[in-house]
Amino acid sequence: MKIMVVEDEILTAKSLCMDLEDFNGEVLPPVAKGEDAVNVYSEKKPGLIFMDIRLAGEMDGIEAAELIRQLNGPEICFMTGFATPHVREKAMKVKPIAFLEKPFSIADIRAVYDSVVDKIKGS
Secondary structure, three states, X not given: OXXXXXXXXXXXXXXXXXHHHOOOOEEOOOEOEHHHHHHHHHHHOXXXXXXXXXXXOOOOHHHHHHHHHHOOOOEEXXXXXXXXXXXXXXXXXXXXXXXXXXXXXXXXXXXXXXXXXXHHHHO
């Protein structure tokens, strides 16, 4: 399964990608902007996206996820350090597989990954 990380904090993105590589998925290079996430999704079709909500560029993670969903997009796990009730409510409308608040653990990431793998195997 291809996995994409959309995160504008480069150290966080690289760390998450390194952790995900241990799960035997194909981890795409991280993306920092919502606009780029939509383009990369269209080209590479990852099965799971870890999407930060606050991103560099014009489009936030929720807006990018909405556009990706319109393209029959994959499972999306939102990540944020700014989980206000309004942000959470807006994000949940996209129907993510998970919503993680920073800081999160490798066990949290593994649980999301495993749930997507189990969902794919059950299809």
